[in-house]
Amino acid sequence: MKSSFLELREITSMKLIFCSKLKSDLLRQAVSFEQSDSFLVLPVCTMERYVKDLLSWEEYFGEEGILTQKIQDQLCGAGAVRNRIDFYNYFTCEEVPDFNRYTCLVIPGGDAELGVERIKNNKLLSALSNYQGMILAYSAGALMLYQEYFLSPNWYYTTMKYCRGIGLDCMPPFLLEMHYDGSESMAGMIKEAGKYLNKDVCAIGDYGILIYDNYEKSMIEYGDVTYFKIQNQT
Numbered sequence: 705m706k707s708s709f710l711e712l713r714e715i716t717s718m719k720l721i722f723c724s725k726l727k728s729d730l731l732r733q734a735v736s737f738e739q740s741d742s743f744l745v746l747p748v749c750t751m752e753r754y755v756k757d758l759l760s761w762e763e764y765f766g767e768e769g770i771l772t773q774k775i776q777d778q779l780c781g782a783g784a785v786r787n788r789i790d791f792y793n794y795f796t797c798e799e800v801p802d803f804n805r806y807t808c809l810v811i812p813g814g815d816a817e818l819g820v821e822r823i824k825n826n827k828l829l830s831a832l833s834n835y836q837g838m839i840l841a842y843s844a845g846a847l848m849l850y851q852e853y854f855l856s857p858n859w860y861y862t863t864m865k866y867c868r869g870i871g872l873d874c875m876p877p878f879l880l881e882m883h884y885d886g887s888e889s890m891a892g893m894i895k896e897a898g899k900y901l902n903k904d905v906c907a908i909g910d911y912g913i914l915i916y917d918n919y920e921k922s923m924i925e926y927g928d929v930t931y932f933k934i935q936n937q938t
Contacts (some may be wrong), residue, residue, distance in 0.1 A: 719874050719918035721840040722908060724882045726774075726812070726875045728781025730913045737783035741807040742773045745775055745791045746828075749812060749819035749844045758795040764914040765791050775812065803835045813843025813882075816855065816867065820848050823870050832874030833872060843882045850875050854897040856890065858883070864893060866900070874918040885909065886932060889931075905932040 723730060731737075747755070747765055755761050764771045777788050792801060803809060805889045809832075811819075823829055839849070847853045851871035855861045881894050885906035891907075898905045909928030925931075929932055 707911060708752050711886060716800075718892050719838060720876070720916040721838065721848045721913065722880060722916065723842045723913040724842075724884075724908050724910045726778045726810075726840075727814055727911070730927060731778070734913055734915055734924070735782065737779070737808075739783075739785050739921035741788065741848075742805070743789045743804040743808050744801065744803065745789065745810045745812065746845075747771070748789065748794065748822040748826075748828075749814035749816060749848065751814045752818065754814075761793060761795050765793070771812070775810070776817075779810070792838060794822055797826070800827055801829045803831045804837065805880065808838040808840055809835060809840065810847075811841040811845035811849070814871070815843050815860075816844035816848040816853065816910075817872060820846060820868070820870055823848070829870055832870065833913060839874075846880055847882065850879065852900065852901060852925075853879060854881075856881065856893040856897065864897060866897070876906075876918075876921075876923065877914045878906050878935075879932075881907040882895055883910055884912075884928070886930070895934050898932055902935055904935045906930075907932060924928045 710854055721734065750764065752755070755764050757801045763769060766772065772791060775790050779789060795865045823832065841849060847855070849872045849896075850869040852867050853867055855865040855867060857863055879898065879901065886889060886909065894907055906914060907930045912928035913926045913928050914923055
């Protein structure tokens, strides 16, 4: 039985929600947001071909922005209240916001390496490291939170790539692969990366969601989630 967002936070100390795509129907399987919950969206991974300056920011993340509406719709579909969803603008914010004023930080996908760069350039790392609420991160937004992660070949990356992330202490001991399609070729790349980094890998498809409890060191899976046991295997 699913629990309310508040119950997950206070009773089981749930900290991290990972998915490949933000979908309200998936979120509803795992959590129910309360009307009192507040959200701060950190779209730091958004590719520069979409957002490269303040003008393009307003087009995508302004009050009537293209992605603003999509993100709000999905969160509200899981119980959030629209006017309690804020967006961090890294072009206009002169001071680091108090993340702990928010119940949940939402970190969308895009380009993980660019996300790391923006986190550092905007001096957000300390605020993220000291955050005590929930983190809902999807696609590249989840990958960049690791100390080290991999990017398997796709339409955006031509070869396997190993990268350094921001390294939050609350991250699980296993790695993540996003947009897993169940193919043999993708499974092979996951195993290759897992052996190289000596880590197990949890692969999340577009219709999967994973909740990781940082306190209990446990996870709950919903939908399309596949765990690859790789660590210390020969």
